[in-house]
Amino acid sequence: MKDGKTQKDLAEVLSKYARTVLKNKHVMTEVSSHLAKKHNIKLGRIMYYLNDPARFSEGELSEVALIAEQIFLKLDEAEDLEPKRWFNPIEIKRFRQYKFVSIDDIDKIELPLTFDNAVYLGSGVYQVAVKLTTIARLYKYKLLHYNFNIQREGKFVKGKTEQEIKVYRKNVNEIKKEVLEGELDKTALAYNCAVDTSEDESERELIYDKENHTLTITVGTVIDILDGTHRTMGIYEAYLENPDKVDDEEMITILFSNYIEDKAKKYQVSLAKSTPFNKARAKELAKERLSDELVGRLKDGEGMLKKRIYSTNNVNRSFGQLTSFEVLSDAFDNYWRPEKRSEIKDIVKEFNEYLEYLFDYYEDRVFDDNSLLFSKLFFIGHVIVAKHMYENNISYGLLNEYFDNIDFNKNNQQWQKRGIVNSDNKIRQDKRTIKSIEEYFKNLIKEGVNKHVKH
Structure with a gap:
């Protein structure tokens, strides 16, 4: 002014x-x-x-x-x-x-809606990982429906002619609490895109692109909740209460089908009859999934490992791949395991920061086939070192002081003596090699702790 x-x-x-x-x-x-x-x-x-x-x-x-x-x-x-x-x-x-721009303008969600990384499971069912915030917004803007012709239970209220959803408030409140605390179990939801409801010129409710693995729900499509009403409501109520506490990166699997009512009803019954998990085993699997989810975020996020983590163990460096999903997930599960889902975001942030320094200091070795520093199994060591530096409040800027005096060339005899490379100077891929790499990096941080921990 x-x-x-x-x-x-x-x-x-x-x-x-x-x-x-x-x-x-x-x-x-x-x-x-x-x-x-x-x-x-x-x-x-x-x-x-x-x-x-x-x-x-x-x-x-x-x-x-x-x-x-x-x-x-x-x-x-x-x-x-x-x-x-x-x-x-x-x-x-x-x-x-x-x-x-109002909050509602930013928040509003409409059809058509396209999801990436969709997988066709057969029999008219597609699997998609969907953000919790997206589910909450779909429910908020009346794009998710409860179809009493499909669901097992509804209730009539005195004085009213229409049924109402039978809601167990205790369940919804527990789910809301789990979402806000980042502790929601990731059991799949199931939604049915009702036949003959699309307003798209294709007259199809779901359009699956095989080449790009995308699934589009077309405009006008009525989406009925088949399985997961209470979880959907809990996610929505958590978002309504405190949207900032619902992690925008957190996702849950949804099974989308495109059935007529009779078939949708049979599918809903089959979901209800699914054999329940043993509780102890479910917890164990949930912990394993946390490390998988963590690596998934590294793989698909904006950090140094975006598109550099391969889904199988056959890493192809000529395609820009550096390590495998399994190797990295096992490393985090063994050495930097998140105990709850809310910790994943922070671990991903810290490890990405570590990697920025690593790639910056040793850029010339990233795709050097003679260097072990960026080899598939050595990322186990990077998880060990990154966690050590994080827990001891050591600046990642000092990373070069750990590695500068080490000859990572695979022709260096120490790697053969340790059983990490064979007589042909090729990297071994067995469990014993993994153990040797783990021991090497654990000894490295023990030797360096007195030198660096005060920084």
Whole structure:
């Protein structure tokens, strides 16, 4: 704003005209019409200010400036609101470019909706990993439905002719708590995309792209919850209560089908009859899945290992692959295992930071076939070192002090003596080799701890 002018001063002038504008229907219509069309500032937002002019002093300055300008243009006596009295030319240009975006505008979700990494399981069922936040938004904006013709239970309420969902509040509240604490068990949900509901010109509710592995739910499609009503509601209520605590990277598997009601009902019954897990085994598997989920985020995220982790153990360095999903997942499970899902995000962040320094210091060795530093199994060692540095509050910038004096060339005789490479200088791939690598890096950090832990 111009020297000597403040938003509070502008608010005081605006307050003089607030009642006049509210009483003048013609002026009010013209002001609101322009602001809605050009700046997405709707009538309700304008009324928010005019009904309590004190809000002008604390509101978004661009909104206040635009409302002031329109009142100046539409109300003859409002000459003291002329923009150039309050703002310099650059500020005027900037606030004229302003577009109001509400939380609902950002949050809103609509069909069509396309999911990546979809897998066709056969029999008309597709498997997709979906963000918890996406599930919550689908439920919030009425895109998920409870079909009483398919579900096992509903209830009639006295005085009403329509059924209502039979909800066990205790279950929903427990699930909500688990979501907010990052502890939700990742058992799959099942949704059915009802036949003959699409409004797309293809007349198909689901479109699967085999080549790109995407699944699109087309516009107009009715999505019925087959299995997981309480979990869906718990996810939604957690998001509603505290959206910031629902990890935007956390995902859960959804099985999407495209059945007529009779077949959907039979599928729902088959899901209900699925053999339950032994509780102890379920916990064990959940822990294993945490390390898998962690590596999945490294593989698909924006860090140094994006697209460099191969799904099988046959790593092909010519394609940019450095290590395998299994090797890295086992390493985290053994040496840096997240005890709960909420820890995954922090571990991924720390390991990515470690890798940034590693790749920066030793960029010339990343795809050097003679160097072991970036070989598939040596990423086990990187997990060990990264965790050690993190726990001892050692700057990753000191990483080179650990590695600079080590000859990682596979022709170095020490690697053959340790059983890591064979007589042909090829890296062994057996359990004994993994053990040798683990012991080597554990000894390395023991030797370095006194030297570095004080930094």
